[in-house]
Amino acid sequence: MDYIYYLANTSLTLRAVQHLHSGRLPVCFMTVIHQIDGWIIRVKMSEFLEPQQHGDFRAFMNELGIPHEPNIRVQMALWGLETGQSPVDVMQRYQIAVVSHGTPDRQEIEEFRNQFVRGLGYCPETLA
Secondary structure (H helix, E strand, C coil): CEEEEEECCHHHHHHHHHHHCCCCCCEEEEEEEEECCEEEEEEEECCCCCHHHHHHHHHHHHHHEEECCCCHHHHHHHHHHHCCCCHHHHHHHHCCEEEEEECCCHHHHHHHHHHHHHHHCCCCHHHC
């Protein structure tokens, strides 16, 4: 079961990661992609959630962002990552910024933000 959401900034993305680290959900993997206007996260569960869990998770994610239908380029990138292609290959092929793929990783997201801000010299709204 997949959940794909668009989130406006880094803080919201980190809240989603923190929630997934609670261990209450059977997370198979999480993919985090940064785009100029926000973040796309995909959470794949290793099994179907119970109706109550599904509703609770969707309610939580709807508080953070909006359900998202990615364009074909991002869909192909997500598929490539799921089939075992390396994030570097996917980034080069589809020209997208794969920040994290696999176990939800707060450090990768924070490091990406820090490097991006350092390179720009200021913090865009999406990286707040």
